[in-house]
Amino acid sequence: MVLPPASTPSFEPLLGAVAGVTVMGVALLLLHGRTTRRRLRWAALITAALLLGAIWFSPLNTVAQHYLLSAHLLQITLLMGAIPPLLLLALPRDSRVHLPRWLQRVLRFFVHPVVAIFAVNAAFFGWHTVAPYQAAMQNDSLYSLEQVSLLLTSVMFWWPIVSPFSSSTSRGMSPLGKIGYIVLATIPQTFGGLVVALAHHPLYSLYADAPRLLGLDPLTDQQIAGAAIALVSKIALFTAFTVIFVHMLNGSASDSEDGGGGGGGGPQVDRPRPRPSGTPRWLEDIQAGRTVPEPTPPRRIKDPAGAGPRPG
Numbered sequence: 001m002v003l004p005p006a007s008t009p010s011f012e013p014l015l016g017a018v019a020g021v022t023v024m025g026v027a028l029l030l031l032h033g034r035t036t037r038r039r040l041r042w043a044a045l046i047t048a049a050l051l052l053g054a055i056w057f058s059p060l061n062t063v064a065q066h067y068l069l070s071a072h073l074l075q076i077t078l079l080m081g082a083i084p085p086l087l088l089l090a091l092p093r094d095s096r097v098h099l100p101r102w103l104q105r106v107l108r109f110f111v112h113p114v115v116a117i118f119a120v121n122a123a124f125f126g127w128h129t130v131a132p133y134q135a136a137m138q139n140d141s142l143y144s145l146e147q148v149s150l151l152l153t154s155v156m157f158w159w160p161i162v163s164p165f166s167s168s169t170s171r172g173m174s175p176l177g178k179i180g181y182i183v184l185a186t187i188p189q190t191f192g193g194l195v196v197a198l199a200h201h202p203l204y205s206l207y208a209d210a211p212r213l214l215g216l217d218p219l220t221d222q223q224i225a226g227a228a229i230a231l232v233s234k235i236a237l238f239t240a241f242t243v244i245f246v247h248m249l250n251g252s253a254s255d256s257e258d259g260g261g262g263g264g265g266g267p268q269v270d271r272p273r274p275r276p277s278g279t280p281r282w283l284e285d286i287q288a289g290r291t292v293p294e295p296t297p298p299r300r301i302k303d304p305a306g307a308g309p310r311p312g
Contacts, residue, residue, distance in 0.1 A: 003066045006213055010061035014144040018151070019056060023049045026090050033092025045090035048083050055079060056147065065136075065143050067210045070221050073228035079147065080120070080154040087155065091164035111159040117185045120157040123149050125192065130203060137206050157185065190230050197226025 026045050035041060054060060055075045064072035099107070109115060127133060127146045136143040161178050199222060202208035208218040216224070 003210065004062055006063050006067055006211075007059050008062050009057060009059055010065075011057055012140055012144040014141065015056045015147060018148050019049075019052045022087065023052070026087055030090060030092055034094040035092035041090045041092065044086045048086035048090065051078050051083050051086070063213065065140075067207070067213050068216065068221050069204060069207050070216070070224035070228060073225040075147075076124075076150065077228055077231055079150055080124070080157075084151065084154040084158040085162055088158055088162040088164045093164075111156055113160050113181050116153075116156040116160060117181070120153040120185065121188050123153040124189065128192075134204055134206050137204070193226045193229030193231075195226070196229060197223045199226075 023045065030038070030041055030045065055064075055078050060071060060075060064075045110119075127136065127150070133146075136146050160181065196203065200219075202218040202222060207221065
């Protein structure tokens with residue numbers, strides 16, 4: 001098999017179509033949807049588009065497919081750990097798109113945490129067993145299909161964490177539940193990375209037979225790739241922490257605007273406050289602001305000096 005030069009940019013029609021439809025679709029939803037922090041959402045979309053261009057249409061894609069397993073795992077790290085959450089963070093909270101109920105049920109099924117964990121791990125390990133992956137290395141269309149399926153299942157995986165829409169297509173999870181979801185989902189990838197890194201022979205003969213780049217022998221390249229597999233899970237965990245933290249900050253800001261103290265613009269809401277037993281009534285009144293002005297004593301009328309009783 002004649003390999004293309006490592007410096008050759010790559011363009012596959014399937015990857016071009018998926019990238020174009022994805023970026024344009026999110027941009028249209030963002031233009032017509034109602035949302036806050038619009039600039040940050042545009043920044044997330046632009047960053048995701050640039051990363052897609054870098055991993056799919058640059059020489060990195062050629063090197064990843066034909067020369068270095070470590071380059072492929074760098075590509076996968078960005079494809080699965082960075083681009084999906086950026087795309088979901090770019091979506092508006094209210095897209096003004098009303099989906100039929102049956103389609104909402106279908107979407108809810110595919111983004112269910114259990115389904116998403118199974119799908120993302122099945123796609124990752126299914127494609128990277130020796131026979132399917134070496135077939136994809138020799139077929140550009142099959143390699144592109146692998147990339148698209150990994151992106152799709154990664155979006156499914158990140159959906160319960162980011163929860164882009166306030167509609168019925170997303171299932172709410174507590175912050176602690178999201179952390180547990182991430183840890184559980186990335187355990188298989190961590191062990192898979194250790195297996196690849198500790199292997200004593202090249203797993204993919206096509207990478208071993210390819211011309212060497214950057215002075216990396218096949219085993220060193222494979223060890224770097226194994227570390228990158230484990231890195232995917234760590235990046236996913238760090239990104240999840242970041243997303244959850246941002247959502248918690250947004251929730252705190254909304255609470256302070258809606259009814260907190262400090263002279264906010266929203267209406268003040270009375271909340272029950274516990275008080276120690278035996279608190280005197282007058283102290284409760286002062287704390288609650290229920291004070292009354294002190295009564296003014298009556299004015300005293302002074303009689304003129306030396307005035308005696310008036311005659312009858």
